[in-house]
Amino acid sequence: MIEYIKGEVVELTPAGAVIENSGIGYFLHISLNTYTAISGKKECKLYVYEAVREDAFTLFGFEGKHERNLFMQLISVSGVGASTARMILSSLTVNEIESAIVSENLNVLKAVKGIGAKTAQRIIVDLKDKVNCPDTISSDLLLSQNNQVAEEALAALVMLGFTQASSQKVIAKILKEMPRLTVEQVIKNALKIL
Numbered sequence: 333m334i335e336y337i338k339g340e341v342v343e344l345t346p347a348g349a350v351i352e353n354s355g356i357g358y359f360l361h362i363s364l365n366t367y368t369a370i371s372g373k374k375e376c377k378l379y380v381y382e383a384v385r386e387d388a389f390t391l392f393g394f395e396g397k398h399e400r401n402l403f404m405q406l407i408s409v410s411g412v413g414a415s416t417a418r419m420i421l422s423s424l425t426v427n428e429i430e431s432a433i434v435s436e437n438l439n440v441l442k443a444v445k446g447i448g449a450k451t452a453q454r455i456i457v458d459l460k461d462k463v464n465c466p467d468t469i470s471s472d473l474l475l476s477q478n479n480q481v482a483e484e485a486l487a488a489l490v491m492l493g494f495t496q497a498s499s500q501k502v503i504a505k506i507l508k509e510m511p512r513l514t515v516e517q518v519i520k521n522a523l524k525i526l
Contacts, residue, residue, distance in 0.1 A: 338377040341370060349393060351378060360393030363421035369395035383414050392418065397483065399426050402463065409458045411451050420444050430463045461495045482507055485518040494526050502526055
């Protein structure tokens, strides 16, 4: 699996980017959020999601892991395909989507082209316990000097089967009390609490 592609931005449109690496040009479908983040840059690093079907091999590129993770959560919802998930990520910021899901705000999701009431409801029901709680992130994790440590610890805990929301709260609490911990120490402390 391709984790990310780093290279020269050869072409850029609001819907796609061609990134050249080692003489190979990779076309990646992108959201407007990613387009805005890499506009004007000569080089960039995009995190990749590979969609493999019988008739197509498609790459989706994201400016950060957070956006890619949300994309993957969205496409896990029945009735939400890659194009719809990209449309959601182009219409709203990652924090706006997560806030809408956590606060169960159907109207925000229904405002996205192609999302009806049933699909919006399914997204909320399926992802409410899985998405980040924006308030917790912005106040405790993103502003923390240990953002990388927090992100890696969170990913590990989610892979171990803990919910994203409860893991974030625990990680934020640990890093607030002991900001110099390594990823391993944060995970060990979190496992004692969860």
